[in-house]
Amino acid sequence: MIPPDIEADTRAYYRARASEYQEWIQRQGRYAHGSDDDADWNLELETITQFVESLSIGSVFEIASGTGWWSRVLARNNTVFASDYAPEMLAEACRHDTPTLPIYRCRADAYHLPLSTGAVDACAFGFWLSHVPVPRAPAFIREAARPVRPGGELLVVDSRQDPKGGAADQHTGGPRVQQQLRRLNDGREYTIWKIYWTPADLRFLLSLVCRRVEVIQTDRFFIAARGTVV
Numbered sequence: 001m002i003p004p005d006i007e008a009d010t011r012a013y014y015r016a017r018a019s020e021y022q023e024w025i026q027r028q029g030r031y032a033h034g035s036d037d038d039a040d041w042n043l044e045l046e047t048i049t050q051f052v053e054s055l056s057i058g059s060v061f062e063i064a065s066g067t068g069w070w071s072r073v074l075a076r077n078n079t080v081f082a083s084d085y086a087p088e089m090l091a092e093a094c095r096h097d098t099p100t101l102p103i104y105r106c107r108a109d110a111y112h113l114p115l116s117t118g119a120v121d122a123c124a125f126g127f128w129l130s131h132v133p134v135p136r137a138p139a140f141i142r143e144a145a146r147p148v149r150p151g152g153e154l155l156v157v158d159s160r161q162d163p164k165g166g167a168a169d170q171h172t173g174g175p176r177v178q179q180q181l182r183r184l185n186d187g188r189e190y191t192i193w194k195i196y197w198t199p200a201d202l203r204f205l206l207s208l209v210c211r212r213v214e215v216i217q218t219d220r221f222f223i224a225a226r227g228t229v230v
């Protein structure tokens with residue numbers, strides 16, 4: 001049954017999934033698809049990691065940082081202020097962080113950032129935009145750019161629509177904008193928005209607030225973009 005409020009179900013899903021979340025990026029358990037597909041994944045993940053690591057700008061505010069996988073990549077070259085709605089995700093992220101990394105974590109709603117205008121050099125979000133309902137996307141992008149100084153950067157990483165991009169029992173086919181059924185390891189079910197944004201979509205969205213937008217895709221799994229905030 002589809003829940004009445006899919007965004008509330010998305011928040012509840014990620015709170016409950018925090019302790020098993022990294023199985024996805026590390027292709028473990030239900031997220032393993034066999035050596036060929038997992039080798040493709042790891043190769044493409046390396047490309048995206050290099051893209052994220054190339055952002056070396058100063059202070060970065062990260063939205064919906066989850067367990068902090070990308071915070072730790074961003075922190076190789078920046079001071080990172082990483083936020084998430086889910087306290088469980090923040091706790092999990094702190095567990096993975098090391099004290100020498102310049103990462104400061106806080107709880108925040110992606111649609112109402114706790115920052116003044118122009119306060120940071122960049123804003124980044126990984127695998128979050130694909131959960132933002134299409135009608136909310138322009139306002140979200142404007143809110144993400146608001147705390148970035150002119151000349152700073154927006155950076156986004158997200159999913160391409162590949163049947164082996166999620167859990168083995170997860171159905172990813174069908175339209176690019178979908179209400180997707182997700183299961184936890186214990187069988188609990190949730191419905192979330194999943195939007196497979198195209199390069200043209202990302203270019204359009206970032207162009208609302210940026211000049212010089214760059215979009216890259218890997219062969220199967222990932223899409224990423226960067227733009228200079230005006």
Ligand SMILES: C[S@@+](CC[C@H](N)C(=O)[O-])C[C@H]1O[C@@H](n2cnc3c(N)ncnc32)[C@H](O)[C@@H]1O
Nearest residue numbers: 014064065066069084085086089109110126127
């Ligand atoms: C797919 S995970 C991405 C996590 C991380 N960025 C990564 O790539 O590993 C989506 C994240 O969005 C968070 N989230 C859900 N609703 C949110 C909201 N309204 N504001 C901020 N974060 C939210 C979830 O708690 C979860 O950590």
